[in-house]
Amino acid sequence: MSMLTPSGMGGKYRVTGNAYPKMRPPRRRGRFVAAMIASVVVLGLFGWGALQLFHVFNGKDSGDTKANAAPQNPTCSPAPVPTHTAKLAPMPQPAGVTMNVFNATPRGGLAKSTADELAKRGFKVNKFGNAPPGYDKKVSQSALIVAGPAGEAAAREAGTQVAGSTVKIDPKRRDKMVDVMIGTAFSTLATPADAAKARIVAANPPPPKPSCSPSAHPATKH
Structure with missing residues (x-):
């Protein structure tokens, strides 16, 4: 009998050997x-x-x-000076506007049909035809209204008849004639009601908005 076998135990429960088992404490990894x-x-x-x-x-x-990391406050620069005179001249009635109607697009017949409709609305049409070389097929908007300083008010009146048109003042011109250059974006003239609304805006254009750019806060010394 081995020294590890308790008294009274034998058979298949008999423990043999001469060494005690080693009992290690559990590892504490946590x-x-x-x-x-x-x-x-x-x-x-x-x-x-x-x-x-x-x-x-x-x-x-x-x-x-x-x-230094504080959010930036916008600093607004003065509004740009308008290209027209500071005090706009009163806009004339259609009967006081004499114009030339030019087609600056590849589509044929626009000058005549547009000139006829403008004449029905009371404008005086001097002539119509293809646009001069400086504007032919170079007008991307619906229409470009060209006039000299003396025809600035008449140009604004003519511009009310074409939505999306812009007015260009040529300082070299001395007459009051207005040139209506029909552009590629042109589809049709504005309705009389829309033209009347556009006339109110053209007679009293809103002031240009100032442009704002962010500026950093001044650094605070401690």
């Missing part, structure tokens, strides 16, 4: 991992504190960073 995490946190806090002390002794603090 505590080890928690200790490692705590050490890392402590080291991180220590490093952060050291960095703050470095900034303080060098005359910097977190307030400077926040001041």
